[in-house]
Amino acid sequence: MGMTIGEAAVRTQCTPATIRYYEEIGLLRPVGRSANGRRAYAQPDIHRLRFIRRCRDLSFAIDDIRALLDVMDGQAVSCLSARDLTLGHLETVRARRTELEALERTLATMAASCTDTCVSGVAAECVLIEDLAT
Amino acid sequence: MGMTIGEAAVRTQCTPATIRYYEEIGLLRPVGRSANGRRAYAQPDIHRLRFIRRCRDLSFAIDDIRALLDVMDGQAVSCLSARDLTLGHLETVRARRTELEALERTLATMAASCTDTCVSGVAAECVLIEDLAT
DNA sequence: CTTGCTCCTCAAGTAACTTGAGGAGTTACG
DNA sequence: CGTAACTCCTCAAGTTACTTGAGGAGCAAG
Structure with a gap:
């Protein structure tokens, strides 16, 4: 009935070490053990791990995932908290x-200026380096 | 002639703790000490710190900055290494x-679907939560 | 039966700092 | 001149979300 941590890992795209870590920090409550003392995972555990994994793929923080799990578990009054959390996260991502767009422009300009004008190749006189020293 | 770490901090937009950290990891060689044992910063140190700070603003990794400093110090043969490093970093940023753009679309869709259809407000039935459980 | 997995439990390492403890010297004010 | 507030010092530990490694035991295949 239970699968090993290795099998659970395959089914959830998490590594065994990560799964143990999630248990340790309480994202997954301690799972049952089979006679030999090894962790045994049942379907609900897999479901929960997949949920966690998907949240991490969406780069939610662990504490956010805790809150989202509460909603899934019906511990939250309504799902509005999950939506607000998602919108907050969306703002962070946006x-x-x-920022990264601005960074791209700056880096591209710097690299191009070096390509264009650093014919000498003398390291200390590089316009890129001079830009950084500004 | 030397300024205190606090003054250097103001002039470089780094905190004193960060400046000590940079010294510890060898980005800044150990600076002189005044009679009372406190660090004393001179103009070249400020220049170097500003360089480092600018690199961090551009989100270069510490090891990259080490290489860029070598170029500034004339330790590198040519500035091409700096340009290549910049281009590599640019690719990472890009x-x-x-990724973040895709993430934004996904999160926005999720939040919107909840807003549209979760009239019931029953947490466990939320379409957003169901999406995460996929 | 032996080789090779997989599992177990700690403990420490990663990036780039930040925070805090504990202690000393310095500066400003009255 | 005293004292309160400030800045500095060092060293250690905390942060995030894991990964890596050591050391040891059980299980499965040939």
Whole structure:
């Protein structure tokens, strides 16, 4: 009835070490053990792990996932908290993406200026390095 | 002639703790001490710290900064290494930005679906939660 | 029966700092 | 001149989300 941590790992795209870690920090309550003392996973555990894995793929923080799991477990009054959490996360992602866009422009400009003008190749005189020293 | 770590911090937008950290990991060689045993910073140190700070603003990794500092110090043969490093970093940033764009779309869709259809507000039935459980 | 997995439990390492404890010297104010 | 507030010092541990490794035991296949 129970599968080993290795089998659970395959089914959830998590490594065994990660699964043990999730148990340790309480994302997964301690799972049953078979006679030989090894962890035995049942279907609900797999389901929960898949949920966690999907949240991590969406780069939710562990504490956010805790809250989302509470919603899934029906511990939350309504699902609005999950939506708000998602919207908050979306804002973080959007802000970071905007930063990265600016970063891309800056880096591209720097690299291009070096390509264009650093014919000498003298390291200390590189326009890119000079830019960084600004 | 030397300024305190606090003054250096103001001039470089780094905190004193960060400046000590950079010294510890060898980004900044151990700076002189005044009679009372406190660190004393001179202009070249400030220049170097500003360089480091700018690199961090551009989210270069510490090891990358080490290499860039070598170029600034004239330790590198040519500045091409700096340009290549910048281009490599640019690619990483670009890839990450693309990921975040996809993430934004997914999160926005999820949040919107909850807003649209979760009239009941029953947490466990939320379409957003169901999506995460997929 | 022996080789090779897989599992177990700690403990420490990763990136780039930040935070805190405990202690000493310094600066400003009255 | 005293004292309160500030800045500095060092060293250690905490942060995030895991990964890696040591050391040891059981299980499955040939």
